[in-house]
Amino acid sequence: MTATEKSPHAEAYPGDGADLKPSAQHVEVRPQPNNVIDIENPLQRLPAAQVAADARAFAESHGLGEHADAFAKGALVARTPDDLTISELTDEDRAALTFEKEHKWRCTPQVYFAALICALGAATEGWDIVGSNGANLSFPVEFGIARQRPEPGASRDEWIVGLINSAPYLAAAMVGVWISDPLNNWLGRRGLIFVTGLGLIATPIGMAFTRRWEQLLAVRLLMGIPYGAKAATVSVYAAEIAPTAIRGAVTIGWQLWVTFGIFIGTASNVIVKDTGRIAWRLQLGSAFIPSVPLIFLVWLAPESPRWLMKKGRYPAAFAAFCRLRRTPLLAARDMYYSHVLYEEEVALARGTSYWSRLTDLFTVPRIRRASLGAFTTMIGQQLCGINVISFYSSTVFREGGYTDDQALYASLGFGALNFAFCIPALFLVDTFGRRSLLLSTFPFMTLFLLLTGLAFLVPDEQAKTRTSLVAAFIYIYTAFYSVGEGPIAFLYPAEVFPTVHREQGMAWGVWANNFFASLLGLTFPSLLRGLTPVGAFCLYAGLNTLALSWVWCFVPETKGLTLEEIDQVFSVPTRHFVRYETTQWLPWWFRRYVLFDRTAHLVPLLEWETDREAKARGAA
Numbered sequence: 001m002t003a004t005e006k007s008p009h010a011e012a013y014p015g016d017g018a019d020l021k022p023s024a025q026h027v028e029v030r031p032q033p034n035n036v037i038d039i040e041n042p043l044q045r046l047p048a049a050q051v052a053a054d055a056r057a058f059a060e061s062h063g064l065g066e067h068a069d070a071f072a073k074g075a076l077v078a079r080t081p082d083d084l085t086i087s088e089l090t091d092e093d094r095a096a097l098t099f100e101k102e103h104k105w106r107c108t109p110q111v112y113f114a115a116l117i118c119a120l121g122a123a124t125e126g127w128d129i130v131g132s133n134g135a136n137l138s139f140p141v142e143f144g145i146a147r148q149r150p151e152p153g154a155s156r157d158e159w160i161v162g163l164i165n166s167a168p169y170l171a172a173a174m175v176g177v178w179i180s181d182p183l184n185n186w187l188g189r190r191g192l193i194f195v196t197g198l199g200l201i202a203t204p205i206g207m208a209f210t211r212r213w214e215q216l217l218a219v220r221l222l223m224g225i226p227y228g229a230k231a232a233t234v235s236v237y238a239a240e241i242a243p244t245a246i247r248g249a250v251t252i253g254w255q256l257w258v259t260f261g262i263f264i265g266t267a268s269n270v271i272v273k274d275t276g277r278i279a280w281r282l283q284l285g286s287a288f289i290p291s292v293p294l295i296f297l298v299w300l301a302p303e304s305p306r307w308l309m310k311k312g313r314y315p316a317a318f319a320a321f322c323r324l325r326r327t328p329l330l331a332a333r334d335m336y337y338s339h340v341l342y343e344e345e346v347a348l349a350r351g352t353s354y355w356s357r358l359t360d361l362f363t364v365p366r367i368r369r370a371s372l373g374a375f376t377t378m379i380g381q382q383l384c385g386i387n388v389i390s391f392y393s394s395t396v397f398r399e400g401g402y403t404d405d406q407a408l409y410a411s412l413g414f415g416a417l418n419f420a421f422c423i424p425a426l427f428l429v430d431t432f433g434r435r436s437l438l439l440s441t442f443p444f445m446t447l448f449l450l451l452t453g454l455a456f457l458v459p460d461e462q463a464k465t466r467t468s469l470v471a472a473f474i475y476i477y478t479a480f481y482s483v484g485e486g487p488i489a490f491l492y493p494a495e496v497f498p499t500v501h502r503e504q505g506m507a508w509g510v511w512a513n514n515f516f517a518s519l520l521g522l523t524f525p526s527l528l529r530g531l532t533p534v535g536a537f538c539l540y541a542g543l544n545t546l547a548l549s550w551v552w553c554f555v556p557e558t559k560g561l562t563l564e565e566i567d568q569v570f571s572v573p574t575r576h577f578v579r580y581e582t583t584q585w586l587p588w589w590f591r592r593y594v595l596f597d598r599t600a601h602l603v604p605l606l607e608w609e610t611d612r613e614a615k616a617r618g619a620a
Helices: 048-061 065-079 091-102 109-135 154-208 213-241 244-251 253-271 276-288 291-300 305-310 314-324 328-348 354-363 365-383 386-399 404-420 423-428 434-455 460-483 485-495 499-554 566-571 574-593 605-619
Strands: none
Touching (some): 048 065, 048 328, 091 328, 109 154, 109 213, 109 253, 109 276, 109 291, 109 314, 109 404, 154 213, 154 305, 154 354, 154 499, 213 244, 213 253, 213 305, 213 485, 213 499, 244 253, 244 485, 253 404, 253 423, 253 485, 305 328, 314 328, 365 386, 365 485, 386 499, 404 460, 423 460, 434 460, 434 485, 485 499, 499 574, 574 605
16 A cells, blocks of 8 residues: 555544544555554645645744744655755755754753653652552551451451552542643643642651551542652653654653662662661651652753643744754754644544543544553553562562561562663663563563462472572562563553543553552452462462453554654554454464564555455455
C-alpha cells in the first residue's frame, strides 16, 4: 500500500467506522522490526505552497508574526521530515536538522532540567513506597497491632497493617488521580506538581508525629491525594516536553527515579534502624525530603508547550518550545505540527468537558483500545508482584530466615538492583520497543517468582541456603522487572492517548495502578499467612502469566511515533491484531530467531489487514 492509498481498515475517530479521521486516511507501511507503523501526517495531503501559506497565516493570527518565516519552514519540514532539499531552508537549517537526527541525545539544557523535575517528582513516590517497608517491622508493635497467629485478634491486626500500607494507593485511586484533570486545567503541569509537592512535604512529617494507628491511617489516606494527582501528571509532562526520538527514554525516567527513590528510601531505613522506638517515625517522615527541592525548582522549568496551546497561549507556547528545542526552526516545526493535529482532534471529538472526555475513554473504539492498553501495562505492574516486594520485602526476607537487620540490608540490595537495571531500559525502549521489552521479560519474571516461592520449601535445617536462594531469586526477578514492566507501566499510558484525552487517560491508568496496589498492600499480610510464602509467590507467578497474555492481546508497539500520531496504532480492531500476531508475527519470529532463517519476511500489520479486508470483500 502506498502513501497515497486509503487505509480501508482505519476506524473513524470518534465515530463508528463510517468516516475516516483525516490524519489516518493515508498510511505508508514499511517492513520494520517490532512491527512499527509509519503513518503519514495530514500535511502530506496538501501542496507545499499551501502548507507554507497556512503556517504563515497561523503565525500571524496567533501573535507570532515575527516568526512567520520560521513557521513556514517548520511546516514544510514537518510535511516531509527527511527532505533536506526544501528550497526555503538555509545551510544553517539543514545543519540543525542533520545534527538533530544524528545526535538525538544532544538536547537543550531545559529538556534535561525538566527531566530533573520529573525525577524529583518520581523520587518522592519511591521514597513514600519504602518508608512503610522498614516501618512495618516496628510500628505495629508501637501501636499494639502486632499479634501473631494463633493469638486472638491476630487476623484483625494483619488487616489493619495491610490497610495502613495500602491507604495512600486507595486514596490515590479513589480521589487523587481523578482530580488531576481539573487541577491540570487550572494550574498547569508545573502548578499541579508544586501543589502536590507541598502535600507530600506535610503528610510524611505528619505521619512521624502520629500517636495511634487510626491517626497514621488518616494521614496516609491524606497523602494519597497529592500522591495520585502527581503520578497522573509527571509522566504526561515528561512526554510532552521531550523530542520524539527520545520521548520513551525521558518518560521512563519516571520509573528510573521512582526506583532511585526506593533505593534512597531503603538506605534511609537502614541508616535510622538503630534509633530505637523512633526508627519507624524517621523511616516514614524522611519521605518529605525530595519534595523540598521539587517545589522550588519546578518554577524554573518550562511549562508544557502543549498545555499552553490548549489554553490558547500561543506566544508562551512558542517561547517554551524554543527553550526545549535547539533552534527556532525546530521549535516552530514541532509547535505547528502539534497544532494541526490537535485541531483535528478537537474538531472530531464528541466534546471537551470533563465527563465527555472520560466517557470517550470507554466508548470511542480507538481510544477504548488505548485505554485497554494503558490498563494492561498499569495493572501488569501490580499483577507481577513487584509492589508486594516494595511494600513488604523486609517482612518477606524475615520470613525467609533473616534477622530484622539482615532483612533491611537485603531490602537495600533490592532497591539498588531495582534502580541499576532500570538504566538499560533508557537505551532499549526507543530501539527495542515497548511491547518487545514486555514480552521478553515477563516469562523470566514468572520463572523467578515461582522459584522464590519454591525456595521457601527448603527445610529449617538448611536455613542459610533458603535465605540465600530467596534473596537471589528475588534479585534476579527484580532485574528483569526493572528492564521491562517497571519502566513501561507509566510510559505507555502517558503517550497512547490523543492530546484532548491525555489527562483523563493517564488518570485512568494511574487509577488502575493505585487501586490494585492498594489491594495488594491490604491483602498480602493475610495472604502470606493463609497461603504461606510458597503459595503467595506461586500465586503471583500465575498472575504474571495472566499479565503476559494480556500484553500479547492488548498492547501494540508504539515506538517511533509522535504523541499526536500514536493513537493511529489502535486503528486495527483488537481481534484482528491478535490474529495477526498469532498467524503472522509468531511464525516469523520462530523462523527468524529459532531456525535462524535470515530470509523470513514479516508482512507489516496494516498491509496484512488491507489484504485481509480485500479478500473478505472479494469472497462476499
